[in-house]
Amino acid sequence: MKKDIDLRGLLCPEPVLKTKKILDDQTVTSVEALVDSEVNIQNLARLARSQNFGFKSAAKGEHFVATISKEEVAPNTAPEPPAAAKQSKAKSGVVIFISKDRFGEPVAAPPGEEHEKNQAFSLNLLNVFLQTISQSGHDVQAVLLANSGVRLMDPESPCVKVLDELKEKGVEVLACGLCLDYYGLKEKVKTEQITNMYAICEYLFAAEKVLSP
């Protein structure tokens, strides 16, 4: 039997306790819980994992739906919430590693108008590179951004659009947290897109091919 439950408005730890109580009923095979915060989703994911149950979550308007299923037994690595999952998600595939906010090196010019122009051109080239990849249909596993490369994630950067497009196609777009911090961008980037050097190395070593423009 499948059960639906509305847990909106309840304070922590009520949503977890209520869901556990329903799961304890032998006749229940799955629970669909409507909650109002991501914290509840993350806590329910932990509950499902501790019982070896399957777990899925999705946004529903301003709220979230968590589905815990007794039939789908969770594999060992899942279901981790996005923040922790990235630590172990590295798998082989094509990885694009961008460690600067430009494509190659611009022609050297003294500080001034020409220098600015060369920089802008190099950034624009990078944007074109990413757009071409996005439209090419090639299978890309992840785009990793480090050092000044994280500036592509600045909401004001021209590259934000193509990065979002890649994300929609299922490409993981991750940025080095230390670098975001350094360039003052940490507050502007979603948690699940922040990673660390350890995970970046894992991706690079596991990759079938690494492209670095």
Place this chain on the structure above:
Amino acid sequence: MSIDNPKDDNTNNTHRLTSNVKAGGCAAKMSSSELKQILANLPKAKDPRLLTGIDNFEDAAAFQLNGDLALVKTVDFFPPLLDDPYLYGQIAATNALSDIYAMGAKPALALALLVFPSCDFPLDIAAEILKGGADQVSKAGAIIAGGHSIQGSETLYGLCVSGFVHPDKLLTNSGAKPKDRIIATKSLGAGVSLLALKAGLLNDEAKSRLFSNLTTLNDKAIDALSYLSPNIHACTDITGFGLIGHIQEMSKASKLGAVVEVSSIRFLPGVLELASQGLVPAAAYGNRKSFQGNVSYIKDLPLEVTDLLYDPQTSGGLLFAVQPEHSEDCLKALALVGIEASCIGHFEEGIPGHIDIKP
């Protein structure tokens, strides 16, 4: 401990202090990223007598009065984290006094801050809160000399405390040196435990361990280590930002990287199991978001372990950066006065604020 058998032992009370509280204790703290945002445009005080900088995330402010004396001042308050008003007062006071000890100082004078919904709750509850706080202040050898109270919709209580220290003995976040051992007192997991308490999931032993953790003053630790003070380079207390957040603040202020060994960390009873079942406070996720960019760990470290490293602590223990050859002496001195402590890692040359977590 598991979430199978809730004991509804605190649900029958008609005046539950926590009934309208979203997050109690230090879990109610604004997140590190929010704080950064609202402090960004404030003018920064520049005065040679001010011994602490706001950039170094210090626990309290220190102000040099003369060659031998510095005034240390802090203020700390939070919403109720449990329903017993006396215990809440005790914990809030212990937590506020802790900031003074974390600077290596002794508290002298305290003033109470109270917001109380006197329309919804009987006044003797407010009196109990104040009593718990006052008793703890006198236990610390300080005086409570008054305070300020306001009527409001949610209860808040805490203290503004002044203490004194010799300027040379002031312990800040910024003095740690490469190879210094990190010594931590008290057990970790107060945030998860308090959530389990709210759910009625703690047995008597776990409750008493939690309450003793929350109401143990950090004075004994500072006293016990005073004879080793030249070998202690930095100190802070572990509160709302969790173990990782506070180590990160110290490591940023000291411009060093840090290594933390999980196997040496003391946890409160049952907290790992409780966290693995989803009893993780919202502020732990907030801390993870704020700090994880500068943290690395092996991928098979269990999720509940990292959850606890980010768990917000209320009235937590102290973190010391100790010269490596004296770390054993420190642990012995702390054990002699009955303080739980362990060496949980060390500092090293590296990216400031970066923490490497080892199993």
